[in-house]
Amino acid sequence: MSDRTSVESVSSTQPRQNTTSDSTTPLGGGTPAPAASPKRSTRARPADAIFRGLSTGSAIFIMVILAGVALFLIVQGMPAIVANWQSNPELNDGFTSAFDSFWAYVGPLLFGTLWSAAIALVLGAPIGIGIALFISHYAPRRLAGLLGYVVDLLAAVPSVVFGLWGIIVIRPFLLPLSDWLNTYLGWIPIFGGQVSTTGSTILAGAVVLAVMILPIITSISREIFLQTPRLHEEAALALGATRWEMVRLAVFPYAKSGIVSATLLGLGRALGETMAIAMIISPAVIVSFLVITEGENSQTIAANIALNFPIASTLQRQALIGTGLLLFVVSLAVNMIARYIVTRGSSKTDGKKKSRPKPLVVPTGDATSTLTRDLVAEKNTAAGPEGASA
Amino acid sequence: MKFKNVATAGAILVASAIALSGCASSTPAATTSATPSAAAVDYSSLSGTITAGGSSAQANAQAAWTTAFTAQAKGVTINYDKSQGSGGGVTNWTAGSYDFAGSDSPLTKDQQTAATLCGPNGAINLPIYLDGVAIVYNLAGVDKLNLSAETLAKIFSLAITTWNDPAIAAENPDAKLPATAITTVTRSDGSGTTKTFTNFLSQTAKDVWTYPADSAWPIAGTSAQKGTSGIVQAVGAGDGTIGYADHSAIGELKAASVSVKGKDFVAFSPEAVTSAFDAAASTTDTGIKGDLAQTVDFTAISGTEAYPIPLVSYGILCTTFKDAKQKELTTAYLGWIGSDVGQKVAAKNAGAAQIPEKLLTEIAASLELVK
Numbered sequence: 007m008s009d010r011t012s013v014e015s016v017s018s019t020q021p022r023q024n025t026t027s028d029s030t031t032p033l034g035g036g037t038p039a040p041a042a043s044p045k046r047s048t049r050a051r052p053a054d055a056i057f058r059g060l061s062t063g064s065a066i067f068i069m070v071i072l073a074g075v076a077l078f079l080i081v082q083g084m085p086a087i088v089a090n091w092q093s094n095p096e097l098n099d100g101f102t103s104a105f106d107s108f109w110a111y112v113g114p115l116l117f118g119t120l121w122s123a124a125i126a127l128v129l130g131a132p133i134g135i136g137i138a139l140f141i142s143h144y145a146p147r148r149l150a151g152l153l154g155y156v157v158d159l160l161a162a163v164p165s166v167v168f169g170l171w172g173i174i175v176i177r178p179f180l181l182p183l184s185d186w187l188n189t190y191l192g193w194i195p196i197f198g199g200q201v202s203t204t205g206s207t208i209l210a211g212a213v214v215l216a217v218m219i220l221p222i223i224t225s226i227s228r229e230i231f232l233q234t235p236r237l238h239e240e241a242a243l244a245l246g247a248t249r250w251e252m253v254r255l256a257v258f259p260y261a262k263s264g265i266v267s268a269t270l271l272g273l274g275r276a277l278g279e280t281m282a283i284a285m286i287i288s289p290a291v292i293v294s295f296l297v298i299t300e301g302e303n304s305q306t307i308a309a310n311i312a313l314n315f316p317i318a319s320t321l322q323r324q325a326l327i328g329t330g331l332l333l334f335v336v337s338l339a340v341n342m343i344a345r346y347i348v349t350r351g352s353s354k355t356d357g358k359k360k361s362r363p364k365p366l367v368v369p370t371g372d373a374t375s376t377l378t379r380d381l382v383a384e385k386n387t388a389a390g391p392e393g394a395s396a
Numbered sequence: 397m398k399f400k401n402v403a404t405a406g407a408i409l410v411a412s413a414i415a416l417s418g419c420a421s422s423t424p425a426a427t428t429s430a431t432p433s434a435a436a437v438d439y440s441s442l443s444g445t446i447t448a449g450g451s452s453a454q455a456n457a458q459a460a461w462t463t464a465f466t467a468q469a470k471g472v473t474i475n476y477d478k479s480q481g482s483g484g485g486v487t488n489w490t491a492g493s494y495d496f497a498g499s500d501s502p503l504t505k506d507q508q509t510a511a512t513l514c515g516p517n518g519a520i521n522l523p524i525y526l527d528g529v530a531i532v533y534n535l536a537g538v539d540k541l542n543l544s545a546e547t548l549a550k551i552f553s554l555a556i557t558t559w560n561d562p563a564i565a566a567e568n569p570d571a572k573l574p575a576t577a578i579t580t581v582t583r584s585d586g587s588g589t590t591k592t593f594t595n596f597l598s599q600t601a602k603d604v605w606t607y608p609a610d611s612a613w614p615i616a617g618t619s620a621q622k623g624t625s626g627i628v629q630a631v632g633a634g635d636g637t638i639g640y641a642d643h644s645a646i647g648e649l650k651a652a653s654v655s656v657k658g659k660d661f662v663a664f665s666p667e668a669v670t671s672a673f674d675a676a677a678s679t680t681d682t683g684i685k686g687d688l689a690q691t692v693d694f695t696a697i698s699g700t701e702a703y704p705i706p707l708v709s710y711g712i713l714c715t716t717f718k719d720a721k722q723k724e725l726t727t728a729y730l731g732w733i734g735s736d737v738g739q740k741v742a743a744k745n746a747g748a749a750q751i752p753e754k755l756l757t758e759i760a761a762s763l764e765l766v767k
Contacts, residue, residue, distance in 0.1 A: 101586065101612040173629055203579045204634035206619050285626065289584055290616040300579055301617035313622060316481030317586025317611050 076334065083328030086321055096321040101314050104291075112329045117293045118304030119333065122212050122283065123276035125297065130216030131269045134223030141224075142231035143253060154228065161221035169285035172214040177205030177286065180213065184298040199299040206288035208296075208303040214282050219272035226271065230264030231257055263348050270344035274337050277308075284309035307333040439732070443471025444725050450485020450498035452478040452623075453588055453642050454525045454709050458498065460745035461733050472725060482588050482611075482709075489513075489712060495726045496713040498525075500588020501611070502689035503712055505682045514714035520766075521689040522759050523677075524733050525709040525742065526749040528669040529593050530643040530651040532631050535559060537574065541652040542567045542661040545694075545704065548654070549601035551638060552580055554617055559636060567661075574636075581630045581639030582613040584620035592707045593640045599694045600656050600704070642707065643669075644747035656697050656704045664703050669749035672702035679758070686715060686762035688755070706749070716767045727763045734759035 087108045091097050097105075105111040137157060141150045181202075188201040238256040247255060258265075289305035296302045311326045318326055448458075455478035462474040480488060482499040489497035492513050502521035509518040531548065533541060538559075543551070547563050550556045556563055560573040583590045588611060595609035607614040619637070621630045624645045631637040632649055643651070643664050653661035662668055676697045677690040690708055697704045711730050717723035732738045734756050742748040751759075 100610055103610075173626070178633060200577070202619070202634075203577070203636055204581070204619055204630040206621065206630055284584070284622050288619040288621060288630075290620065292616060300619040313585040314612070315484070317483040319483075 079327060079331035079334055082324055083331045084324075086325035087328045089321060089325075094321065096319050097325070099319070100317065100322065102322050102325055108325060108328060111291070111325065112307070112332055114291045114293045115305055115307045115310055115329055116332060116336070118208075118289070118291075119277055119306040119308070119336070121295070121304050122208055122215060122287075122306055123273055125208065125212035126215035126219060126276045127269060127273055129212060130219045131223055131272065133216070134220045134268070134272065135227050135265060137220070137224045138227035138231055139253065139257075141228050143249070143257065154225075157221050157224045160217070161225075165218065165279060165281045166285070168214050168218055169282040172210055172282055172286040176213055177207075177210050179205075180207070180210050181205045184209065188298060196295045196297050199296040199302055201298050202288075202300040204288075204300065206286065206300060206303075207298050208287055209298050211283050211287040211303075212297075214286060215276050215279055218279060218282065219275050222275055223268045223272040226268035227261065227265055230261040230268070234260045263350070267344040267348040270340055270347070274340045274344070277333065277337050277340065279306075280308035280312050284312045289313070439465070439469035439472070439728060441471075442469045442725060442728055444721055445473040445475065446495050446722075446725050446729055447475050447477075448485075448494045448496045448498065448711075449475075449477030449480050449488060450494075450712075451482045451500050451525075451588060451709050453500055453527065453707070454478075454498040456644060456746035457525050457742040457748050460741050461729075461738060464738075464741045464745075465729055465732055469728070472729070474729065481586070483586065486712065495722050496711050496730065498709060499712055500707070500709045501591055502680070502710050505684070508682060508684055508687065515716045517715040517767075518684045518687075519712055519714050520684060520687040520762055521710045521712055522730060522734065522762060523688055523690050523708045523751060523755060524711045524730065524759070526669060526673055526751050527707045527709075527747070528643045528664050528666075528672075528703050528749065529589055529596070529640050529705040529707050530646050530649075530664050531638065531654060531705075532628065532641055532646050532649040532651050533638040534631050534634060534636070534649065535574070535576065535638075536635055538568075538571050539650060540568075540571065541650070542655070542659075543652045544655045544657065544661075545597065545600035546604055546657075549597045549604035551578060552582075552597065552618075553605060553615060554580065555604065567659075576636035579634050579637045580618045581627050581634075581637050582615075582618045582620050583624075583627065584613075584622050586611040587624075588709065589624065589640065589642055589707060593705065595692070596694050596705050654704050656694060660698065660700050662700060662703045666743055666747075666749035668701060668703035669706045670752055672697045672704060673706040673708065673749070674752040674754075675702055676706070677708070677752075677755075684715070686765040688758055688762055713766065715765060723766060727766050731760060731763050734763070 086097075089097060089108070091102070091105055091107045091111070097103070102111060137153070141153050141157075145153060184201050184205070184207065187197045188199075191197045234257045238260065239252055242252040242256045283306050287303050287305075287309070288300055289303055289309060290301060291305050291310070292302065294302040294304050307329045311330055315323065315326060455476070458476040458478070462476060466472055466474060476498070477485075477488075478498075482497075482501060485494065485497040486499050486503065486507075488494050490513060499521075503519055508514075508520070509516075513519075531543060535541070543564070544567055547556070547567060550563060557578055558575055559578055560575045565573055590613055591609055591611040594605075594607060594614065597605040598607060598609055613620060619630055619634075619639075621627045621639075624641045627639045627641045628646055628649060631639045631641075632647075638652075651664055653663040655661045673692070676692050676694060678693070680687075680689040680691045682689060689710070692706065692708070694704060711733070713726060713730065717726070733742075734751070736750075736753075736756065739748075739750040739756070743750055
């Protein structure tokens with residue numbers, strides 16, 4: 007990763023140098039340098055200015071859009087956030103009537119958003135990382151390529167199709183499991199309650215969500231796994247580590263921050279998912295941990311907006327936009343945490359490589375017999391994955 | 397080789413996606429075979445575009461009307477946007493984007509005069525679409541079910557939780573009712589169907605159903621589904637389920653016979669809906685000339701010929717148009733919808749009931765007032 011960024015930074019500074027040197031060259035010189043020479047000083051062509059303008063414009067444009075969205079959410083959402091929910095006649099009608107304040111309304115929704123996304127992560131992240139590991143380290147090359155494409159294709163399926171799939175396939179498919187969970191594991195609070203007969207549960211929604219976040223987790227993790235230094239892997243194998251031990255000792259420690267950021271980006275995707283959730287889950291604006299009931303599934307912010315927007319009056323619409331503002335803030339926070347972990351994680355491992363070369367010394371002895379090989383493996387584990395990888 | 401594999405996998409995925417969506421959209425599409433017999437008015441001289449939108453309950457009927465109307469008025473294009481729902485339709489119409497709005501609930505008096513779009517004379521509600529709310533259920537071994545309004549209220553307020561409850565058994569002496577738990581299926585999105593149904597319950601079972609009529613379902617703890625198709629899907633998939641839906645969209649599901657009071661259980665039929673609406677609906681006095689907003693008194697429905705839960709949907713338009721050409725187009729189209737032919741087209745192609753004749757005459761009179 008660090009290699010890549012350094013390459014990018016070099017390449018990004020180059021054109022700037024070119025243009026400055028170009029501007030100093032006298033006009034009308036008309037000395038076209040031979041194309042082969044790397045140090046030629048070329049005349050500024052209109053395309054340069056246009057392209058630079060376009061790319062700078064695009065960069066500014068996206069910032070303006072983001073600021074505009076944030077501003078829109080704040081301006082439009084504020085009247086409902088500060089309104090008196092107890093006395094306002096508009097808010098005492100319809101879907102907002104049961105709540106005393108904006109925060110009482112948005113609290114359960116925020117909980118539902120995080121809860122469904124958390125279940126989806128618990129179900130989806132290990133599988134996504136497993137697929138990535140299979141593609142990068144276990145699969146035959148041809149199969150790996152095919153599998154990579156198929157997983158990426160999954161990202162191209164529209165969420166409304168996932169929603170239909172969830173309603174028609176996943177819901178009935180999970181019914182026996184729900185019954186089993188309720189009968190035998192019902193003493194665990196989340197599997198309690200009146201078990202659903204139609205399958206319209208938060209569990210079904212989370213399963214579909216888990217499938218939807220697979221592509222993003224898999225593709226990012228795969229890229230990180232493939233970047234594991236070959237030397238680390240070969241060193242581990244040479245010391246007698248099995249494939250799994252090599253992955254555990256060399257790949258995982260190296261890719262740890264990458265996995266975390268992949269998972270958090272998957273979380274960001276899950277937080278914002280609307281259509282599939284709106285179609286599959288039977289929602290209620292309550293705080294509930296139950297996962298296999300019909301009437302006690304916590305609603306998510308995005309699905310709630312989609313479902314209630316068509317009938318909302320002006321102030322109710324502003325209340326929905328206010329909930330959207332909160333979702334915006336949460337998603338932004340998740341993404342920022344992901345980026346923070348990535349930057350912190352990579353600099354930390356860099357530092358550790360230098361400060362802790364110790365485990366490399368450990369297996370210098372005769373690693374010929376199986377016994378010693380096992381001992382080395384154990385010792386490496388004890389030394390901690392970070393140390394062993396270095 | 398690699399590319400071939402990918403192409404195959406892609407083809408499989410695409411094919412399965414198509415197969416899945418094919419399964420889902422099994423609702424009857426609005427057919428294009430609408431051929432009205434005789435047109436009293438000559439529409440062929442009209443040309444232009446009518447833009448409208450709103451109620452999704454009207455959508456199938458609007459599609460049938462559009463096809464049939466433009467067959468006669470070749471120069472006219474009609475765009476009816478059902479994606480917005482009634483509320484969104486009214487919002488867009490108020491903003492001036494639509495020539496008329498389709499809405500399941502009429503504009504209130506304040507809304508009618510507040511719409512600056514229409515000038516001082518305000519807007520009018522015209523009842524153009526009639527259907528019934530069907531009580532759909534799925535219960536193994538029970539093919540015929542009778543339910544009174546009071547029992548319905550108990551079921552939907554979750555006071556009755558099993559199918560062999562004495563209240564249900566008393567109304568269905570011949571049925572073998574199992575001890576299956578009842579799963580009530582309701583709408584998770586706001587809907588005119590919900591408003592009609594809760595209005596029905598609040599009028600006919602006051603003691604049990606203490607909630608006001610509302611387009612959002614008032615009670616937590618039910619199975620809440622998105623859209624009529626979501627309800628139909630969930631009721632069909634579960635055992636012991638019961639829900640409510642526009643009759644025109646229920647497909648193969650079984651529907652219960654309903655009574656307002658006593659033992660006169662009536663099964664759904666378009667004629668029974670028309671007859672019930674004729675008996676129960678009266679024009680609300682909003683003080684705006686030509687306005688035909690209807691107040692439905694469900695308790696006035698009785699007998700064995702009237703299905704107790706009619707659902708009416710409106711076309712909303714200004715009494716004063718800014719553009720004379722749009723006025724001509726819109727009133728011609730709505731006038732045709734409010735004719736016997738137009739109502740028959742909706743009945744044939746969208747499974748709707750017909751608006752009672754005396755009301756059709758009033759619609760024609762109201763449209764005469766539009767300037």
